[in-house]
Amino acid sequence: MLTPPRFVVLDDKPDHLTPIIEAFTSIGTSCIGVPYDDENNNHLTTDYYRGVRGLFIDLNLSGGSLGKNQHYGVIVNILETVITKNNGPFVLVLWTENPQELPDLETYLEESIQEGYEYCKPLSLSALSKTKYINTSKNHPDFGKILPGKETEFKQVIKEFFTDTPQIATLFDWESKVLEAVNQTLIELITLIPKEKRTFNDYADEIDKVLSCITGATLGNGHVEKDPRQAFNVTIAPILIDKILNNKNTYEDNLIWKDAITKVNSDDSKIRDPNSIGRYNKMLHLAVTDHENMTPLDWGSVLTPIYWGNEMTCDLFGMTTSKIKSDVFGLKENFSSSYEPVFVRLGAVCDYAQQKEGLIPYYLGYKISLDDYKKNNRKNDFEWKSPLFFTDNDSSPFYLIFNLKYLISLPKHKTFIFEAKYRIREQLLNQLIIRASNHASRPGITELFPPK
Secondary structure, eight states, X not given: OOOOOSEEEEESSGGGHHHHHHHHHHHTXXXXXXXXXXXXXXXXXXXXXXXXXXXXXXXXXXXXXXOHHHHHHHHHHHHHHHOOTTTOOOEEEEEXXXXXXXXXXXXXXXXXXXTTOGGGSOSOEEEEOSTTTXXXXXXXXXXXXXXXXXXXXXXXXXXXXXXXXXXXXXXXHXXXXXXXHHXXXXXXXXXXXXXXXXXXXXXXXXXXXXXXXXXXXXXXXXXXXXXXXXXXXXXXXXXXXXXXXXXXXXXXXXXXXXXXXXXXXXXXXXXXXXXXXXXXXXXXXXXXXXXXXXXXXXXXXXXXXXXXSHHHHHHHHSSXXXXXXXXXXXXXXXXXXXXXXXXXXXXXXXXXXXXXXXXXXXXXXXXXXXXXXXXXXXXXXXXXXXXXXXXXXXXXXXEEEEEEEEEEEEOGGGGGGEEEEEEEOHHHHHHHHHXXXXXXXXXXXXXXXXXX
């Protein structure tokens, strides 16, 4: 529920944590200080790093007597333990008086981080001197504090770690602007409460009234209680997106973005590798169950049948599985290694948002690898084909192909026959829905044609 800090500093000397925490405080953001604990490994508690964007680590956490590779190994172990696929991109800053070691550490990170842990690699690697900015004299009364006259420079140096490279700066700027838009949206919700009702005794009840009013107006009063969280998201998402798109930016913000996106008209921005194309399309249009919850009832969910055999297909479609493959989808048996039957959950968005009772429509399709799709050289006017997709769980890029003539409708209690695998995102899903609607409602006329 609470937003985790974006900046974490890890040091074996607790007194050295304070100055950088104070520097972030003076900048106007939060930072968490974590003491290095070689005995109990409390510093490896993953909750400290859930939102990390900037990680500050002492280069010599394990003491000065070890060789540099041992020091580097400690850092790699920390990264592989506390950084997960859900942490997001981050910048690594090393407390050190030896910035010349950074190239060696960079090489060590490239070579030592295990395969499958690539997300543990920082976007950039920088050095920060303690002695230049912090009083490290233990007997001095100002031990551990920022050196007098160095406060402004210290803050500027910290900012530059996140702004010096425009391409990295834009990622953090975008996140900041999204959080700003969320904050503005929350403020607007609270301003809907009458001033005389903004009291400790009334806030909870009045917020309830606001949320009930706007969600009921969006979905209808009888539908909110089925999934209040979803109802709120459906209601508020357009407002939030509008704020993200239209909030004012400073000249410096716009300049960073112009400096960051420079290859639009160059060959460097043209992606030709099928795997990479599939990954891009997946990010834009396909959610996967690894990262998001989804069920067979979700709008746009792509499902695999738990059982797929002649008994099921003859009951649903009056055909065997091989007949569906050959006659409906035109798939040749000798190129069938990659074929996987799938269904997609369609229907009107209002029916889904309001969770109306009734039968749920599912269209039959196949997941087909790029190679097998090329071998079949097939085309069907009744089909809809997705962009090329590729995920970490697949061995090759693939298409999702749905035949718009083959539709089944099931009540909720029968959807247990499916297992959710993907979910088509809204933009592409709307295209599929329009195509299915046009197919179902296409008019026909009687017409005679003159001889050619």
